[in-house]
Amino acid sequence: MDFVQNFPFLSIILSLFSGPLSSVLSGRWAKRVNTAVIVVIGCMSAATLGYVMNTGEAYVYTMGHFPAPWGNEIRVGVLEAAMALFFCVIMFLSMLGGIREREEEIEEGKQNLYYVMVNLLLCSLLALIYTNDLFTAYVFVEINTISACGLIMIRQNGRTIEAATRYMIMSLLGSGLLLLGICFLYDLTGHLLMSNIKEQVGILAATGSYHIPLVVSLGLMSVGLAIKSALYPFHAWLPDAYGYSTLSSAAILSSLVSKGYIFLLIKIFYRVIGFEIVGESKVIHVLFVFGIIGMIMGSLNAIKEDNIRRMIAFSSVAQIGYIYMGFGLGTAEGVIASIYHMVSHSATKSLLFVAASGLTDASGKSPRYRDLTGAAYRNRLAGVAFTVGSLSMVGMPVFSGFISKLLFAQAAIGHRFKMLPTLIALAISVVLNAIYFMKTVIRIYTPVPAGMEISEGRTVPAREQPAKALALICFIVLNLILGLSSEPVIDLIQNGLKMFG
Amino acid sequence: MSRRVPQEQYEKTFSYKFRQWMDGTKDPFLDTVEMKSQEAFQEDGQAAEQRARDRKRIAERAYDLEKNAELRIFRRIYNVLAVLFCVLLVVMLLAAVSWLPAVGEADRPVNNEVSARYIENGLQETGAVNIVTGMILDYRAFDTLGESHVLFIATCTVLILLRLDRKEDQEKFEANDRLHEPKNDIILQTVAKILVPPIFIFGIYVILAGHLGPGGGFSGGAVIGAGLILYLNAFGFAKTEKFFTARTYRRMSFCALACYSLAKSYSFYTGANHIESIIPLGTPGAILSSGLILLLNICVGVVVSGTMYTFYVMFRKGGY
Numbered sequence: 001m002d003f004v005q006n007f008p009f010l011s012i013i014l015s016l017f018s019g020p021l022s023s024v025l026s027g028r029w030a031k032r033v034n035t036a037v038i039v040v041i042g043c044m045s046a047a048t049l050g051y052v053m054n055t056g057e058a059y060v061y062t063m064g065h066f067p068a069p070w071g072n073e074i075r076v077g078v079l080e081a082a083m084a085l086f087f088c089v090i091m092f093l094s095m096l097g098g099i100r101e102r103e104e105e106i107e108e109g110k111q112n113l114y115y116v117m118v119n120l121l122l123c124s125l126l127a128l129i130y131t132n133d134l135f136t137a138y139v140f141v142e143i144n145t146i147s148a149c150g151l152i153m154i155r156q157n158g159r160t161i162e163a164a165t166r167y168m169i170m171s172l173l174g175s176g177l178l179l180l181g182i183c184f185l186y187d188l189t190g191h192l193l194m195s196n197i198k199e200q201v202g203i204l205a206a207t208g209s210y211h212i213p214l215v216v217s218l219g220l221m222s223v224g225l226a227i228k229s230a231l232y233p234f235h236a237w238l239p240d241a242y243g244y245s246t247l248s249s250a251a252i253l254s255s256l257v258s259k260g261y262i263f264l265l266i267k268i269f270y271r272v273i274g275f276e277i278v279g280e281s282k283v284i285h286v287l288f289v290f291g292i293i294g295m296i297m298g299s300l301n302a303i304k305e306d307n308i309r310r311m312i313a314f315s316s317v318a319q320i321g322y323i324y325m326g327f328g329l330g331t332a333e334g335v336i337a338s339i340y341h342m343v344s345h346s347a348t349k350s351l352l353f354v355a356a357s358g359l360t361d362a363s364g365k366s367p368r369y370r371d372l373t374g375a376a377y378r379n380r381l382a383g384v385a386f387t388v389g390s391l392s393m394v395g396m397p398v399f400s401g402f403i404s405k406l407l408f409a410q411a412a413i414g415h416r417f418k419m420l421p422t423l424i425a426l427a428i429s430v431v432l433n434a435i436y437f438m439k440t441v442i443r444i445y446t447p448v449p450a451g452m453e454i455s456e457g458r459t460v461p462a463r464e465q466p467a468k469a470l471a472l473i474c475f476i477v478l479n480l481i482l483g484l485s486s487e488p489v490i491d492l493i494q495n496g497l498k499m500f501g
Numbered sequence: 502m503s504r505r506v507p508q509e510q511y512e513k514t515f516s517y518k519f520r521q522w523m524d525g526t527k528d529p530f531l532d533t534v535e536m537k538s539q540e541a542f543q544e545d546g547q548a549a550e551q552r553a554r555d556r557k558r559i560a561e562r563a564y565d566l567e568k569n570a571e572l573r574i575f576r577r578i579y580n581v582l583a584v585l586f587c588v589l590l591v592v593m594l595l596a597a598v599s600w601l602p603a604v605g606e607a608d609r610p611v612n613n614e615v616s617a618r619y620i621e622n623g624l625q626e627t628g629a630v631n632i633v634t635g636m637i638l639d640y641r642a643f644d645t646l647g648e649s650h651v652l653f654i655a656t657c658t659v660l661i662l663l664r665l666d667r668k669e670d671q672e673k674f675e676a677n678d679r680l681h682e683p684k685n686d687i688i689l690q691t692v693a694k695i696l697v698p699p700i701f702i703f704g705i706y707v708i709l710a711g712h713l714g715p716g717g718g719f720s721g722g723a724v725i726g727a728g729l730i731l732y733l734n735a736f737g738f739a740k741t742e743k744f745f746t747a748r749t750y751r752r753m754s755f756c757a758l759a760c761y762s763l764a765k766s767y768s769f770y771t772g773a774n775h776i777e778s779i780i781p782l783g784t785p786g787a788i789l790s791s792g793l794i795l796l797l798n799i800c801v802g803v804v805v806s807g808t809m810y811t812f813y814v815m816f817r818k819g820g821y
Contacts, residue, residue: 001774009773013766016646020653021757024751063643064765065772066626069615072643084603109666118659120650127647139647143654150658161662180594190610200610216597 007044008331015123027111042088049081069193075132079496097354097471098248117150151249163240177224184217229258232294257344279330288328294321299432337407344400351475352389358382364456375443377461387474390437400482577628627790628782655806665819693735700728708802719803757803
């Protein structure tokens, strides 16, 4: 066995170990440990990615002396390694962009607890990506939920406490449904290991026995994960959680936490149930319908918003709708489009959050539209970055959002019933996206009219916040890479998905 | 009154005091124990008025329930729909359960090679007499590793929410802490003196014998945590802080979790790379047996007891 094959296991253990370690360190040291851990894990994921791309096949890593199904195991393929690498990059940039906000908004003595949360969140994301066992996935979903709550409420004001309470109630409901689904599935198949469940489910589907509980279990797991990743009717927790938490938290929550759950759902579809059986069930039609409603309702809510961060948060609801619509198509192309959109949305959403905070810094910390007038002239880099993010969200060519919308449209073409609704929803959603994002871009590039005064408005040069400037530049570059050379990324997703099942 | 000994000597004996106590002429606890009767909670008149005003304002401004007929109807429909939805969900889930394989049948899918190996080879492969412990700490140790970190991160979240870092807040809560409870209650202290040592010993036994019989780190840790909370209630923070502070908890849980992670990393690494593990399994039934399980149980016990105690302290005072 090559040493590189140990890297996924080592990265999970390293991030797990750094959580308790941060709790005994001071805030400053915990920050350094956190940065080091993210960088090391990123490097290890890159090495793993190179290794699996070379060998061209996924490998199984036994956790302990007992082979699965008796012991635990993790499974590493191209898609998993690429996701781990990508999540590390986004997390690193999000943490980099929000350094100053964290220092200002979190109490001195609780700084190190923030890094405990981030380290364990990273660990749970990695475990969700790599695990090949349904119950292990549930355990790490728990860690993910609790640490996300901590990330929301560590900036202690009334709104974040309320947001964390909402998040916890909705998220625990989702966890409960997921656990129920897993219990049903275990009762039907007698296994918790994903590959073995798939085998048994294949036999059940072929003989037609236990059809009803199988569909119920699939439905429970899908709804549970949909609640946790804020699919439209279950999005009530989202705007406050993203809108009022500290900047790094908002960026991480919107671009990583919800994506981790969606990745688990893909895993359940492909590796646990089998995508053909999922495609035959009615569950994906439900996901399709709610995805489409979410695409439109999320954008409509965003148009009404007067607070720029809540607007970006509502835009997330719409984007999650896109992803579920892709699943709902029930074809491999749809899932590829969804995964690409996951990647593109993560890169863009965290960019938008960091850029928006740069703009509000130049407007006396006020997130309201009136005060943001001309903010792009006061903070030029943030203005450019926000424009890039907006254009990507709307779906302009050159940026990553264009490719994902193109992929969705291509996936929908030729579909018997779902082609027309998908294309219409895409068109409406693009127009709505343009309304609220372009409205903001125009607002920040409107010079302050005579007679209007922005209270505490001041010019913020990029030199003043070097970390944020660096993060913004990296985000812009990442977005352009995803938009301009999408071919290798799509190939990688395609290969990964083939290895995945 | 006694016929055999003089009155003075008699008054010193236990039976005289006991009789006095029975008659109700003298209460031995009076003046020695600080007794504080619970007062009924009475709200400040001003605060109550303020709340009534706020509620009225919310009803008028935000919802305007009197004029807003739509909202009134919506609320009614919402309540009805919520109940209907719950009933529907319950019925659906019950119906789905009735389609599951029947309980107790021999050919259920769960009776397969997985559980067969746990039962048949569990003792030889893990060295643990208690199969459940062997399963959670050896076969599926990765899950339990995650689970113990769930406890740890839950404590951290409670610390974020409830710990008071500012001095003035701490002092305020310090003063409030004993407001509704008697200080140095002799009855409680005597009972605690008798009970706490056996509770600790029993907790330690449950942890150490986790691989030999029912028990383990989670249950034993909970027992020890309960003992700590009882001790704290009887003797107050002044006594417990001599040996258990926030710093102790942090270091303790860090050491336990680090030990757990390192020990398990070793066995994961050797297992995956097909290297022979140097940890002997020992004779099943002996206290030093079953490989790493004993150590892991101790680690889990330490984390769980600290977590229980910290939760209690955080909810009571917001820091220690």
